[in-house]
Amino acid sequence: MEPHRPYIDRIIDPILLELFATLPALMLTGPRATGKTTTAARLAESVLRFDKREQAAVFEADPDAALASFPEPILIDEWQLVPNVLGAVKRAVDADHRPGRFILTGSSRDQLDSQMWPGTGRIVQKSMTGLTRREIEGDPTRVPFIDRVAAEGHKAVAPSPTDLGLADYLDLALSGGFPEPLSYPPGLARDDWFASYINQLVTRDAQGLDGHRDPVRLRRFFTVLALTSAGIVTDKTLYDKxxxxxxxxxxxxxxxxxxxxxxxxxxxxxNRLKRLTKAPKRYLADPALLCSAAGLDRIGIMRDADLLGRVIDTFVTAQLRGEVAACRTRPEFFHLRQEDGAHEVDLVIELADQRVIAVEIKADSTPTRKAARHLIWMRDALGDQFAHGLLLHTGPMATQMDERITAAPISAIWR
Known part of the structure; x- marks a missing residue:
């Protein structure tokens, strides 16, 4: 029997409790194996798992009657395997709007963007990522880093030095944010878990959504995405590679x-800045998937400066995205680059009040003021709209580089 693993408190826990006390139905979405079911089950009296064929079959036959036969609150896991259950939840909510009745989890948004989706106005969606370092080793109940920077600027960053360096951050990136492999020691078992995850992704998971996709070509495409994560790559370059x-x-x-x-x-x-590119940046959800798809270990990545930078960027962005569900500032993530490449900023985090936090990510232990030149340029161009600029680096110290510009260790996000 598998040993019981203690629950790791998640950043989203208090948000789900607050919402479930007011709303009748919630939906928790995110990648497979990030802990959605474990988190949602803490709110439920009944747990229904549609990846178990015998449970799915009951709801395929008569979803309304099946739903009414279980004590509430009801967790419906992997709802997308029996999509008709959404109609049953809709009808149940329309008939009785009591809070805290249903929570659904899913690892596919296949039907969520449809204009005919029956959950509109009845099921509130929240997204969940893999574990962040703040959840693993910090305080998940603390005010999110983005909200603190928005409110306090430089004071949000702890002045005490960190003992983490570039190799340590790379090790954290290689460990990823999926709960199961994090319980394994570094080595073969963890490596095989990520390889298996990618294999299942391009075969079973992908075929479940679209059975016409060639897993060999999809795996090749996924590898190219991994090698270009955190980069601005034209569509043509992507599909040519x-x-x-x-x-x-x-x-x-x-x-x-x-x-x-x-x-x-x-x-x-x-309209305050000119000649900005319109191309997006693409990211894999977890840096460990990047490393596994690339087939490189710590030493191999350290030998490739470009790939190392992509891994660190993907890791930092995953830490920041993992806090979004709990942020009261309602941040949205963008990037900025001028068409001629004269200025670029890795992340532009736009807040609900229209202010922005600009973030540069450097695999550098001693960044100089020159490394902050894009942040300074953006601050001067935006004026009061610029809340703060962060240069997140792999060195030990936090320093105030200029007005509303702070250089800080990456670990400032969770320490």
């Missing part, structure tokens, strides 16, 4: 986005 045509590349990209494994960070635009 993957040796697929445009239509296939578009379909594969949509498929991986539907599985929450790939996400795009759009280009930021404003």
């Amino acid at each position: 993957a040796e697929v045509n445009r239509a296939t590349a578009v379909a594969y990209q949509q498929l991986l986005e539907a599985l929450f494994i790939l996400y795009r960070v759009p280009a930021w635009s404003t």
Whole structure:
């Protein structure tokens, strides 16, 4: 029997409790194996798992009657395997709007973007990522880093030095944010888990959404996405490197986005800045998948400066995205790059009040003021709209580089 693993408190826990006390139905979405079911089950009296064929069959026959036969609150796990259950939840909520009745989890957004989706106005969606370092080793109940920077600026960053360096951050990236492999020691078992995850992704998971996709070509496309994670790559470059045509590349990209494994960070635009590119940046949801798909270990990545930078960027962005569900500032993520490449900023985090936090990510232990030049340029161009600029680096110290510009260790996000 598998030993019981203690629950790791998640950043989203208090948000789900608050919402479930007011709303009748919630939906928790995110990549497979990130802990959605474990988290949601803490709110439920009944747990229904549609990846178990015998439970799914009952709801396929008569979803309304089946739903009414279980004590509430009811967790419906992998709802997309029996999509008709959404209609039953809709009808139950329409008939009785009491809070805290249903929570659904799913690892596919295949039907969520449809204009005919029956959950509109009845089921509130929240997204969940893999474990962040703050959940693993910090305080998940603390005010999110983005909210603290928005409110306090430089004071949000702890002045005490960190003992983490570049190799340590790379090890954290290689460990990823999936709960199960994090319980394994570094080595063969963990490596095989990620290899198996990718294999299942391009075979079973992808075929479940679109049975016409070639797993060999999809794996090749996924590898190219991994090697270009955190980069601005033209569509043509992407599908040429993957040796697929445009239509296939578009379909594969949509498929991986539907599985929450790939996400795009759009280009930021404003009339205060000119000649900005419109191309998005693409990220894999977890840096460990990048490393596994690339087939490189710590030493191999350290030998490739470009890939090392992509891994660190993907890791940092995953830490920040993991806090979004708990942020009261309602941040949205963008990037910025001028068409001539004169200025670029890795992340532009736009807040609900229209202010922005600009983030540069450097695999550098001693960044100079020159490394902050794009942040300074953006601050001067935006004025009061610029809340703060962060240069997140792999060194030990936090320093105030300029007005509203702070250089800080990456670990400032969770320490």
